[in-house]
Amino acid sequence: MKRSIKKVALINPAKPRRSSSAAINAMFEKCKKFIRPWFIPPLNLLTIASYFPPDTEIDFKNEDLSTIDLSKEYDFVALTSMTLQAPRAYEIARTFRHRKIPIAIGGIHPTVVPEEASRYADYVFLGEAEKTLPKFLDEFKAGSPKSLYQMPQDEHFDLRNALIPRYDLLKNDQINKGQDYFNMIPVQATRGCPHDCSFCIVSKMHGKRIRKKEVSQILKEIRTIQRLFGNRLIVFVDDNLFIDKQFAKSLLVELIPLKIRFCAQSDIGIAEDEELLQLAYRAGLQVVLIGFESLEKESLFKLDPVNWKYNHMKYYEGAVNTIQDHGIIVYGTFIIGFEHDTKDTFPILRNFLIKNHCNAQFSFLTPFPGTKLFQWALEDGRISSAIDWGKFSFDDIMLYSDNIGKKATEDGLIWLYNEIYDEKAFSDRANHLKKVLKKLPARWNLR
Ligand code: SF4
Structure with missing residues (x-):
């Protein structure tokens, strides 16, 4: 069945509290005047966003700064995840999947534990996505996407x-x-x-x-x-x-x-x-x-x-x-x-x-x-x-x-x-x- 890519969400899941140690969190609180955390938008999502067709409406969501509307309709939702974010990424994936919205996941963590990631997502991207994403988008539109997208071993994208x-x-x-x-x-x-x-x-x-x-x-x-x-x-x-x-x-x-x-x-x-x-x-x-x-x-x-x-x-x-x-x-x-x-x-x-x-x-x-x-x-x-x-x-x-x-x-x-x-x-x-x-x-x- 052919599918459209008119509306997608690119989500950077929230990170948990700094530490599970109350003493360490208290210390950071005390020193916060001098230690300002670096707030940097996820460049990987901004980068892959440029590979979508121009008529795709992209909801770019950074959950550390804004809440995600989990009831919204999308053609698919793409998540990125570092190891720390994996529990929240999987939670978001579960919610959308429950509503039959397909989930793609990539980033460092899914790349190193693809079997784990594939339990929560329909499409898993290993490594850099610049070459594999255009292929996925074509195959998704044609109704025949694969469950795993991976650059050939030892090959990297030419920047x-x-x-x-x-x-x-x-x-x-x-x-x-x-x-x-x-x-x-x-x-x-x-x-x-x-x-x-x-x-x-x-x-x-x-x-x-x-x-x-x-x-x-x-x-x-x-x-x-x-x-x-x-x-x-x-x-x-x-x-x-x-x-x-x-x-x-x-x-x-x-x-x-x-x-x-x-x-x-x-x-x-x-x-x-x-x-x-x-x-x-x-x-x-x-x-x-x-x-x-x-x-x-x-x-x-x-x-x-x-x-x-x-x-x-x-x-x-x-x-x-x-x-x-x-x-x-x-x-x-x-x-x-x-x-x-x-x-x-x-x-x-x-x-x-x-x-x-x-x-x-x-x-x-x-x-x-x-x-x-x-x-x-x-x-x-x-x-x-x-x-x-x-x-x-x-x-x-x-x-x-x-x-x-x-x-x-x-x-x-x-x-x-x-x-x-x-x-x-x-x-x-x-x-x-x-x-x-x-x-x-x-x-x-x-x-
Ligand atoms: S491998 Fe490179 S990037 Fe990683 S810690 Fe060592 S010097 Fe830094």
Whole structure:
């Protein structure tokens, strides 16, 4: 039976509360003046939206910001899901399916547990959907859709063929007003990461080779955002925007005239290249997120296949100072719960961050399905196969070191946040940055 695609919903399901620990939630509440969560619309849904026929009415719903009307009629509903969102995604799927509305699901979680996802959805998308979605749409219209859509093994979408994401689906009131709003607009220039860390799914999902959009395409996307929303803060969601330094420089040079402000992720390799740092500052890079993971050498050992992070730990301190001396705030991300953590892990981290005026975020080591860490945790009996995906938030203790135990791990994290995000530590960091910026010329108009 032929079917129409006149009205579809693209839904990003709500995430549960930050942590199931009342003490951790209380700590975040206390520090909220200093730790502002990043609210970023799901770029994957905006991206796939551009593959629908122009006459399709798309209801783009981000459940973290607005409620979903589960009684509405759609030709089909498409859900995206990270592991944390899976319980809610399945709940939404069940409700629509009960009303005989077909469900498609994709995203990281269904990609790594397709059998599970297929119990709740009619069509499961594994990996990137840019190539499989057009095929699905044709087959759906023809009345013969398949239950599984997957890119061939080890094949990835060529980002040079990317379409501009449907930023127009974001509403102005979600961008400009209220407390529950998107404070950053996402752009993606590249996909992939060569490091293949044992706790991370990125290299498996997007490959170890860096794929890039054309610079001209990225500029078009940013101009679209500027046209729709003015000069909002942009976040490059690439896992490592600066890893291909030549590409990064060619992009940054073109960004300078656009006068944007943006955040991005990198490894500490950015600190080795003076020209790259200068260009990044000039182009408007304000904050760079760097995954340091740990300051314990044993924890970094064999974290990635070539010991990249282990071998670079000795440069951490110098890298933070070099990057910040160029007017770019370093936001370090660290993992708590490695086997080798001890009670000293917490003061070592605190002292490093205070000494180097470095902002930070701490996450509990989380064994995401599909990762080597997940396999190890399962085989070692650290997790069971009956897992509550809703706890995969990074703020719930999943794994901890036997050296300190679960309670001391939680207490250590709370102590760390309180140390790093108190009035004095925060204003010391802000004053340090102000001093640095005073010495630097203004952004964008440097020659
Ligand atoms: S943690 Fe970061 S560096 Fe490691 S594989 Fe994931 S994206 Fe790459």
